[in-house]
Structures are given as structure tokens and as C-alpha cells.
Amino acid sequence: MVTAARLDFQGFGGVPIVGDAFGSPDDPAVLLIPSTGQSRAFWHGSARALADAGRYAICVDLRGHGDSGHASDGRYDLDAYVGDLKAVLAALPSRAVVVAAGLGALVAIAAIGESTAPLISGLVLVDANIWFDSNTSARLHSAFSRLTTVFASADDVLKAIISLHPDEPSLVARERLLAAYERDGSGGFRWRGDPRAVMTADIRGARERLAAAAAQIRNLPVTLIRGSLNSTISAEAVDRLQSMIEGSESAEIEGAGHYAAAEREEAFNAVLLEFLERRAPRQPISYIGGAEPRVLRDALGCFGTGVTVVTSFDGEGEPIGFTANSFSSLSLDPPLIIFSLAKTSGSLESFVAAGRFAVNVLHIGQQPIANRFARRDAPRFDGVDWTTQADKGSPILRGALASFDCTTYAMHEGGDHLIFVGQVNHAWFEPHRDPLLYFRGRYRRLHFA
Numbered sequence: 001m002v003t004a005a006r007l008d009f010q011g012f013g014g015v016p017i018v019g020d021a022f023g024s025p026d027d028p029a030v031l032l033i034p035s036t037g038q039s040r041a042f043w044h045g046s047a048r049a050l051a052d053a054g055r056y057a058i059c060v061d062l063r064g065h066g067d068s069g070h071a072s073d074g075r076y077d078l079d080a081y082v083g084d085l086k087a088v089l090a091a092l093p094s095r096a097v098v099v100a101a102g103l104g105a106l107v108a109i110a111a112i113g114e115s116t117a118p119l120i121s122g123l124v125l126v127d128a129n130i131w132f133d134s135n136t137s138a139r140l141h142s143a144f145s146r147l148t149t150v151f152a153s154a155d156d157v158l159k160a161i162i163s164l165h166p167d168e169p170s171l172v173a174r175e176r177l178l179a180a181y182e183r184d185g186s187g188g189f190r191w192r193g194d195p196r197a198v199m200t201a202d203i204r205g206a207r208e209r210l211a212a213a214a215a216q217i218r219n220l221p222v223t224l225i226r227g228s229l230n231s232t233i234s235a236e237a238v239d240r241l242q243s244m245i246e247g248s249e250s251a252e253i254e255g256a257g258h259y260a261a262a263e264r265e266e267a268f269n270a271v272l273l274e275f276l277e278r279r280a281p282r283q284p285i286s287y288i289g290g291a292e293p294r295v296l297r298d299a300l301g302c303f304g305t306g307v308t309v310v311t312s313f314d315g316e317g318e319p320i321g322f323t324a325n326s327f328s329s330l331s332l333d334p335p336l337i338i339f340s341l342a343k344t345s346g347s348l349e350s351f352v353a354a355g356r357f358a359v360n361v362l363h364i365g366q367q368p369i370a371n372r373f374a375r376r377d378a379p380r381f382d383g384v385d386w387t388t389q390a391d392k393g394s395p396i397l398r399g400a401l402a403s404f405d406c407t408t409y410a411m412h413e414g415g416d417h418l419i420f421v422g423q424v425n426h427a428w429f430e431p432h433r434d435p436l437l438y439f440r441g442r443y444r445r446l447h448f449a
């Protein structure tokens with residue numbers, strides 16, 4: 001799993017702003033800003049997905065929230081938040097895409113719309129509501145004031161958060177929401193921020209200013225995201241804001257409420273990544289024949305594959321095998337498959353001499369086997385359950401998703417690898433389990449948005 005590096009920024013008036021960074025600073029930056037009352041942990045799931053997709057993702061705590069500093073002068077107004085955002089953006093290694101929720105989204109609208117300089121390279125506004133009606137405002141105000149007291153238990157904290165959005169799905173992001181709280185001396189849970197930050201986060205008075213700023217946002221990829229069950233912002237409010245921001249688009253996350261990024265994390269991340277790839281794509285990296293092979297490997301790694309263990313017997317009758325993803329189907333008539341083996345492999349000669357092999361396709365639970373058969377330092381078959389199905393058959397791993405028992409049909413030169421073509425004598429498969437996948441140098445699992 002991608003781990004976070006802590007970052008420290010100097011916000012407006014010198015207030016310390018704390019962030020977590022995921023991924024490489026060489027990749028295009030994405031800055032994630034939470035809403036009132038939340039901590040930066042709220043965005044950790046999306047930040048990890050962004051880092052996996054080749055972005056440098058930074059989540060920050062708003063002033064007066066989480067680990068960021070408190071404003072000793074009580075400045076929790078829009079200008080102070082805008083100043084913080086500009087200071088953080090200026091300290092990032094590349095012009096960031098900003099992903100911001102709730103209050104964070106309103107701050108981003110003001111900062112970007114009112115600036116004449118191009119501060120960012122894209123904007124994702126989650127639950128951005130400029131036009132709170134008075135009932136919603138009153139409800140949020142009283143709920144926020146309750147959130148900043150001390151709670152007896154974690155469940156009480158969550159109940160209070162749910163009371164902010166009573167008609168929405170249950171909170172699945174328990175840990176992420178609790179990250180905004182800390183244990184106090186008596187075992188209770190206390191909000192970690194400055195209570196004044198929540199009480200004065202009410203920017204209703206700034207409606208006109210925000211609407212004017214939104215209308216100034218131009219020449220920027222912008223999308224507005226809303227959970228379909230969100231009770232604090234209507235689909236009409238999103239449409240209205242979208243119509244004000246030139247060239248913007250919008251998306252709904254089905255079945256999510258106010259915490260879409262956590263409640264429907266995979267669906268939310270899919271929408272976010274698709275938007276970024278389309279509207280703020282990374283620069284493609286190119287390989288020219290003869291250049292650094294690492295770049296070619298990275299390019300080839302874009303082709304997702306399954307994972308197999310190819311097996312046979314050595315001259316002493318001992319089982320041999322290695323992890324391979326170079327497996328491919330070749331012909332149905334005759335039934336042929338191929339894989340390739342590095343000429344540096346310690347088992348090359350044995351595979352050549354054996355004249356037979358089996359390809360075992362691994363399922364999602366067999367990653368430990370894939371690791372073991374790719375390492376040189378440990379005995380590979382110890383503790384592995386295998387069998388042979390026929391006279392002159394090769395080792396078949398029990399429980400594999402599919403196995404193909406083959407006679408070597410041909411071998412071909414392939415640069416630093418030898419290509420083995422096998423004629424399938426017998427094949428078995430298990431129709432229900434999911435495959436282990438390999439993509440961009442890492443094991444993966446099937447995932448549906």
C-alpha cells in the first residue's frame with residue numbers, strides 16, 4: 001500500500017497547514033481539501049487511488065482542523081481560507097488539480113475565480129452548494145455546534161455526524177470520520193480542531209461573492225460531483241452552479257450521500273480518475289528503440305495480464321516451476337499455448353530437456369504462491385499442494401483457476417528469452433473464482449466501478 005509522507009505548509013498569516021502526500025512529487029499534483037469538521041484522513045482512499053494512477057496526491061487539514069494550526073486571531077473567514085489554499089498551491093511542485101468538498105469547494109471557487117493568474121490545472125467540486133436554504137443552514141449550524149463537544153464513545157461521535165445528514169446512507173467511513181477526533185484524558189472523544197473554525201465556517205453571507213467568482217472560472221477543466229442521496233445539496237443546485245462555470249461538467253454518485261468519496265469509494269474514484277485522464281491527462285512517456293529498457297518495461301506493464309506458475313520436472317524428477325505472465329493462447333487446432341522463459345533462468349535447461357510443462361493460472365487467493373515462485377532464495381514447492389494428473393504429466397497446483405498440461409511442441413529464439421510452444425493434452429478449470437492479475441508491476445484484483 002502507498003504510504004503517506006507528512007508535509008508542512010505556512011498558511012495565511014503564518015498558520016501552519018499540515019498535509020499528507022501520496023506518490024511521487026515528480027508526478028502531476030492533485031490537492032484534496034476536506035469539508036468543515038472533517039480531517040485530511042477523509043481523502044486518504046482517493047489519494048491512494050490517485051497515487052496508484054501516477055499522480056502526486058496531497059490531502060491537507062483546513063486551518064483550525066485536525067493537525068493544522070488554530071487561528072489565534074480567530075480568522076476563519078473566507079479570505080483566510082483562500083489565503084491558505086493559495087499558499088499551499090504555491091508550495092507544490094506542479095500546478096495542481098484541486099479536489100475539494102463542501103466548505104473546501106467554496107474556498108476553491110473563491111480562490112480560483114477571483115485570481116487572474118492560472119493557479120491550478122483542473123477543479124473537482126464535491127457537494128459545492130452556494131445556495132443553502134435557511135432550513136438547511138439552521139440544521140447544519142446546530143449540528144456543527146454539537147460536533148465540537150466531548151463525546152463519551154466513538155458511536156456517539158458517529159451518531160452526531162449522522163444527525164447532520166439524517167436521510168442519507170449509513171456511514172461506512174467510520175475510521176476516516178473519527179480521525180477528526182482524539183481521546184481526551186477521561187476516555188471521551190474530543191474534536192481535534194478549534195471550535196471557532198466550525199462555528200464561523202458559515203459562509204452564507206458570501207453567496208453573491210461566490211456566485212460572481214464561479215462565473216469567472218474559465219479555460220479550466222471543472223467537474224461537479226454530488227452523491228445522489230445528498231440531502232444538503234439538490235441536483236438543481238449543482239445544475240445551477242454548472243451553468244455558471246464555463247465548460248464544466250457534472251456527475252452523480254449513485255447511492256451515496258454527503259460522504260460519497262467514502263461511502264462509494266470505488267465509484268467515486270472511478271469518476272475522479274476518468275475525469276482526470278480525459279481532461280487533465282498525464283503526459284505520455286515515450287520509448288525509442290535502444291533507450292533505457294526500464295521505460296519499455298513500464299510501457300509493456302500497461303498490458304494487464306493474469307499470473308501463472310509454469311511447472312515441469314528436472315532430470316532428477318524433482319518438480320520445478322516459476323511465476324510467469326508471458327502466457328498466451330496461440331492456436332485452437334492444434335491446441336497450442338505459449339510462454340517465454342528468460343535465458344538467465346536457472347531452470348532453462350531443465351525445461352528444455354523435460355519436453356513437457358504445465359501452466360497453472362492463479363486465483364486471487366494465490367498471491368503468496370506467485371511471490372514464492374518468483375523468488376530464488378526459498379524452496380518453491382515446500383508446503384505447496386500439487387499433483388500430477390497423468391503419466392508424463394507435469395505438476396498441477398491444486399486449486400489453480402485453470403491448468404494446462406502440455407507436451408513441448410516447439411521452442412523458438414526470442415532475444416533474451418526462449419519461447420516455448422506447448423500442445424495441450426489436458427486442461428482443467430474452476431469457473432467461479434476471480435483471477436490474480438498483474439498490471440504496472442503490481443498484483444491486482446478485478447474491480448468493477
Ligand SMILES: Cc1cc2nc3c(=O)[nH]c(=O)nc-3n(C[C@H](O)[C@H](O)[C@H](O)COP(=O)(O)O)c2cc1C
Nearest residue numbers: 322323324325326340341342345346347374375438
Ligand atoms: C508477475 C511475474 C511474472 C513473471 N513472468 C515471467 C515470464 O514470463 N518469464 C520469465 O522468464 N520470468 C518471469 N518472471 C520472473 C520469474 O518468475 C523469476 O525471475 C524467477 O525467479 C525465475 O526463476 P528461475 O531462474 O529459477 O527460473 C515473472 C515474475 C513475476 C513476479
